[in-house]
Amino acid sequence: xxxxxxxxxxxxxxxxxxxxxxxxxxxxxxxxxxxxxxxxxxxxxxxxxxxxxxxxxxxxxxxxxxxxxxxxxxxxxxxxxxxxxxxxxxxxxxxxxxxxxxxxxxxxxxxxxxxxxxxxxxxxxxxxxxxxxxxxxxxxxxxxxxxxxxxxxxxxxxxxxxxxxxxxxxxxxxxxxxxxxxxxxxxxxxxxxxxxxxxxxxxxxxxxxxxxxxxxxxxxxxxxxxxxxxxxxxxxxxxxxxxxxxxxxxxxxxxxxxxxxxxxxxxxxxxxxxxxxxxxxxxxxxxxxxxxxxxxxxxxxxxxxxxxxxxxxxxxxxxxxxxxxxxxxxxxxxxxxxxxxxxxxxxxxxxxxxxxxxxxxxxxxxxxxxxxxxxxxxxxxxxxxxxxxxxxxxxxxxxxxxxxxxxxxxxxxxxxxxxxxxxxxxxxxxxxxxxxxxxxxxxxxxxxxxxxxxxxxxxxxxxxxxxxxxxxxxxxxxxxxxxxxxxxxxxxxxxxxxxxxxxxxxxxxxxxxxxxxxxxxxxxxxxxxxxxxxxxxxxxxxxxxxxxxxxxxxxxxxxxxxxxxxxxxxxx
Numbered sequence: 001x002x003x004x005x006x007x008x009x010x011x012x013x014x015x016x017x018x019x020x021x022x023x024x025x026x027x028x029x030x031x032x033x034x035x036x037x038x039x040x041x042x043x044x045x046x047x048x049x050x051x052x053x054x055x056x057x058x059x060x061x062x063x064x065x066x067x068x069x070x071x072x073x074x075x076x077x078x079x080x081x082x083x084x085x086x087x088x089x090x091x092x093x094x095x096x097x098x099x100x101x102x103x104x105x106x107x108x109x110x111x112x113x114x115x116x117x118x119x120x121x122x123x124x125x126x127x128x129x130x131x132x133x134x135x136x137x138x139x140x141x142x143x144x145x146x147x148x149x150x151x152x153x154x155x156x157x158x159x160x161x162x163x164x165x166x167x168x169x170x171x172x173x174x175x176x177x178x179x180x181x182x183x184x185x186x187x188x189x190x191x192x193x194x195x196x197x198x199x200x201x202x203x204x205x206x207x208x209x210x211x212x213x214x215x216x217x218x219x220x221x222x223x224x225x226x227x228x229x230x231x232x233x234x235x236x237x238x239x240x241x242x243x244x245x246x247x248x249x250x251x252x253x254x255x256x257x258x259x260x261x262x263x264x265x266x267x268x269x270x271x272x273x274x275x276x277x278x279x280x281x282x283x284x285x286x287x288x289x290x291x292x293x294x295x296x297x298x299x300x301x302x303x304x305x306x307x308x309x310x311x312x313x314x315x316x317x318x319x320x321x322x323x324x325x326x327x328x329x330x331x332x333x334x335x336x337x338x339x340x341x342x343x344x345x346x347x348x349x350x351x352x353x354x355x356x357x358x359x360x361x362x363x364x365x366x367x368x369x370x371x372x373x374x375x376x377x378x379x380x381x382x383x384x385x386x387x388x389x390x391x392x393x394x395x396x397x398x399x400x401x402x403x404x405x406x407x408x409x410x411x412x413x414x415x416x417x418x419x420x421x422x423x424x425x426x427x428x429x430x431x432x433x434x435x436x437x438x439x440x441x442x443x444x445x446x447x448x449x450x451x452x453x454x455x456x457x458x459x460x461x462x463x464x465x466x467x468x469x470x471x472x473x474x475x476x477x478x479x480x481x482x483x484x485x486x487x488x489x490x491x492x493x494x495x496x497x498x499x500x501x502x503x504x505x506x507x508x509x510x511x512x513x514x515x516x517x518x519x520x521x522x523x524x525x526x527x528x529x530x531x532x533x534x535x536x537x538x539x540x541x542x543x544x545x546x547x548x549x550x551x552x553x554x555x556x557x558x559x560x561x562x563x564x565x566x567x568x569x570x571x572x
Contacts, residue, residue: 008522010035010043011281011291013266013298013307029504030494031297032249033511036088038295039256041519041527046289047258048281050265050460060243061330061448065384067241068330068391070450071466073373074343075099075236077229077505080160081245084508087528088252095248098239100378105235106343108204109434116204120234132198144195144205147183148228154178155225160500160509163517164478183221184473191221203347207369210395211503213323213467215355220473235343237378245504269294269307271488278491293490293518300481300497301462301469308488320475322398323467323502324358325452327416327423329392332446336388337374339435344372346430362397364419370394370427394423398463399452416451467503468496476501483514484521492518 012031035045061068075081078099085091092099104119117128129138158175170176183191192205206216208226238244250260270280270288280290296303301322304314347369348354354365373391376383383389396419428441452464461468469475480499485491494514496502501510512528519526 009291010045010293012047012295030507030511035258036253037515039258045258047260048264049262066332066389067382069242080505099236102235102342107341108345140195148224152225152228167478170478186221188219189216212471215359277489295492302460321470322465324395325398325464327394328450330448331390331444333388334445339437342377364396398465
C-alpha cells in the first residue's frame with residue numbers, strides 16, 4: 001500500500017484572521033471565502049484574526065438595541081455572491097441569508113430643493129430623466145445603459161475572473177481586443193457627459209465612483225459598470241446586516257474544517273533561512289505556526305511594511321496613490337426620521353472642487369458630498385421599535401503621515417477633531433435644509449464615530465484609506481500588486497489592494513482568482529472549475545437560438561437591383 005499523502009495546510013492572515021492550514025491576518029470577505037475554497041479543495045486551513053470579530057470592515061456595531069453596518073451597507077453585483085456560494089455547494093438562501101431589494105435605489109438631494117430618484121423600475125427612470133432632459137434624454141439614458149452593460153459584462157469576464165500575473169497578461173487577445181470598449185483612458189464623468197447634457201444628471205450618474213474611493217473626474221470610464229449593476233440588477237440588503245454574508249461564509253468554512261482564531265494578532269510571516277519561501281506565521285505571543293502556504297488578507301501595504309522584511313517594493317507601495325478615507329457617524333436615533341429613505345445621497349454644489357479637496361489636498365471639502373444609510377427603514381431589526389439607526393459616510397482625504405489623525409497638530413495640514421465637528425454640523429444642516437427634517441441633532445441618543453485614524457488603528461489600513469490603493473489605470477490589471485509575491489514562494493494575497501480590486505463582490509471574485517492560483521501551483525484539482533457549465537442539458541426547440549442570416553431576402557433583392565442599375569448605367 002502506498003503511503004497516504006499528507007494534507008496540505010494553509011494560513012489565512014487577514015485583517016488578522018487565521019485559516020487552519022493557511023494563516024490569514026484579519027479575515028475580511030476575501031480571506032473568509034479563500035479559506036472556505038481551499039478547505040473544499042482539501043487544505044487544512046487556519047484563519048488568524050487580530051480583532052475579536054471577523055469580517056473586517058464588513059463587521060457590525062451593536063449598541064443598546066441598535067445595529068450598524070461598520071462598512072458596506074448595500075449589496076451589489078449579486079451574481080458574484082451567488083457564484084461564490086454555488087462554488088461551495090450551497091447558496092445564500094440555504095445558509096439563511098435573506099436578501100431584500102431596496103426600492104428605490106437612492107434618493108439624491110440637491111441644494112435647490114430638487115431631488116432625483118434612482119430605480120431599477122424603467123417607468124420611474126423614464127419620468128425622472130425626461131423631467132430634466134426630455135424624451136431624447138431618455139433615449140440617451142438607454143444608450144448610457146448599453147455602454148455600461150458592455151463595461152460590466154466585459155469586466156466580469158475578462159478582468160474580475162482572470163488573473164493578471166505580468167504585463168504580458170494584458171496582451172491576451174481576448175482582453176486586448178476589448179480594451180478600448182472599456183474606455184479606461186476616459187473618466188466616468190467625460191463618458192457620462194456624452195449621454196447626459198445637464199450638469200444635474202451628469203452628477204446623478206457619476207457619484208458612484210466614490211465606491212472605488214475615486215473622483216468621477218479621475219476614475220476610468222469602465223467603472224460605469226457600478227451604475228449598471230445598480231440600475232439593472234438592483235441594490236440589495238441582507239436581513240440582519242451585511243455581516244450575515246460573512247457569517248454564512250464562516251459557517252460554510254467551519255463545516256469544511258476551517259479553524260478560526262480571533263484575538264490572534266500576527267507579528268510577521270515566518271520565512272525560511274533565505275527569505276525565499278513562506279513557512280507559516282509568528283504570532284505576537286512568539287508562537288510560530290507552520291503551514292504549506294500563507295495567504296495574506298490584511299491590508300497589502302501594511303503587510304509588506306510590517307509583516308515582511310523591508311524591501312524596495314514595500315517602500316514603493318507606500319508611495320502609490322491611495323483611495324480616500326471617511327468620517328463615519330453611527331447615530332442611534334430616539335425616533336424615526338421618515339424624510340430619509342434607505343439610501344440617500346447629498347451632493348455638493350461645488351461638485352468638482354469637493355472631490356479635489358478630498359483627492360488632491362486630502363482634506364474635507366468646504367461643502368462635502370455624503371451618503372446616509374437608514375438600515376432600519378428596510379430591516380426593522382436594526383433599531384428598537386419606533387426608532388431609527390442611521391449611518392453617515394463623509395468621504396475625506398486619507399492620513400498624510402504617521403503624525404496625522406491624532407488631533408490638533410500645528411505642523412499638520414489635517415486637524416481631524418475639527419473636521420469631525422465640521423462634518424457633523426454640515427450633515428445635520430444639509431439634511432434638514434434639503435429634506436425638511438427637523439431636530440436631528442436633538443434626536444441622537446448615542447453617537448459612534450470612525451475617523452481616518454480609527455480606520456488605520458482598528459483595521460491596519462495604510463493611511464486610513466478605507467478602499468486600499470487607488471483604482472487609476474496604472475493601479476489596476478497588471479499594474480496592481482500581484483496575488484502572489486514575486487520573490488517569496490508560497491505567499492499569496494487576497495483583498496482590496498491586490499487584483500482585481502476593492503469592494504465586497506470584487507474581493508469575492510478575487511478569492512476565486514487567488515484560490516485557483518494556489519491550487520494550480522500545487523497541481524491540485526480545482527473543484528469548482530467548469531462547475532457552472534450545463535453540459536449535456538437538453539435545450540427545448542423553443543429555446544434554441546436562431547441567428548438571422550447576414551442578409552435578408554429584401555437586402556438580397558436590393559443588392560441585385562443595384563447591380564442591374566449599375567450595369568444599365570455602364571452600358572448607356
